[in-house]
Amino acid sequence: MLVLDVSGSMSGDPISLLSKGVNQFIQEVCQDDFASLAVEVGIITFGSTVDEVTPIQSILGISTPTFSAMGRTPMGAAVSRAIEVLENRKQQYQKHGVPYYQPWIVLMTDGEPTDEYLKAAAQLRELAEDSKMLVFGIGIGDHCNLKKLAEFCPANRPPKKLAEYRFREFFQWLSQSMAKVSVSTPGTGVELPNTKGWDTIQI
Template sequence: MPSNNDDLIINPTPRCACMLLLDSSYSMHGKPIEELNQGVNQFIEEVCQDKFASFAVELGVLTFDTTVTEVVPIQSISQVNTPVFTAQGATSMGSAILRAIKLLDARKEEYKKKGVAYYQPWIVIMTDGEPTDEDVYPQAAAQLRRSGENNKYLVFGIGIGDYCNLNKLALACPANRPPKKLSGYRFRDFFKWLSASMAQVSVSTPGTSIDIPSTKGWEDIRI
């Protein structure tokens, strides 16, 4: 299997990177983490079924509990082995945000070095609680929000269950795209929307206005 950078040479298709930041703290134990596993698996399968999107979309996955784990390094989604998540520990969401920004910035530099065009990376944060790394989260959230509002990334926040602190999550999201609360554990509905949106972006021209309008369904989605 080629390395991530070799793939940029073999496959020069413009890239759209999607980074999932997934809460794997202990409160996700049981049905929530089971449904999350199924939803991410569905997302990977549906994107890979789209011939063009399977070449264009790159996926990275970070989980955050007491620590931040790079479960899936950013790579072509067609090369991703479906991850399995478990729940434990606290909620280091601020540290996950900083790690995601660092990884995506590094990946964009690789695109530039290899002469591969790219779309705005997407960052999706899913949590059922609130950050426990309060020494890190405010600064990290503010940095991500500024980047989202400056169109450096497309940022989406998803609150899970009845105890998610949407106000805290909103600090990391652009003012014009506040977080949404998942109805029950309908992860598959959300990931179905996400896969369709990624597929739409993958057939557009990088840098054109479709990068933002492709997310217009966000206002209408009922999850």
């Protein structure tokens, strides 16, 4: 689940590069024989409103999304919606006895929450620390409040700052990560590619 900040401060190059990066990610995963069949993606944006731009579905069925920047930063409401959607999806899999990978939430923002976010942050952090979700907090630009973004993330995976506006490199890393996970067995650990190229601090 991509949970993306489209507030007014993202206008200009950031929102344009974000759109290109997301579309590149979709295209690259679709070109991978295994990942294209295994990966489901949903996209939730938060700005003037919280919108489920892309309901969670097979990546092969996703239409190319475009984003526009306006409004404030209701990050708490967006994260609550993402958790609800992903938990419902997991319940569907459990009901039908389908093995699944724990979902990933990629939370990208260039600012800080402007709504009541503490409950959502605590819930997401708890899910991550219980290994029920993988959470990646990504800070964009020089004005992102990484301290507040860290409240959404588990202690062992603090947020990372995107070097400059390297959305293309980040989403390339994400597609490579999806390719590695898609050929693994659900429930087993996977060593992810190095984040060199998009991150100011590598893992």
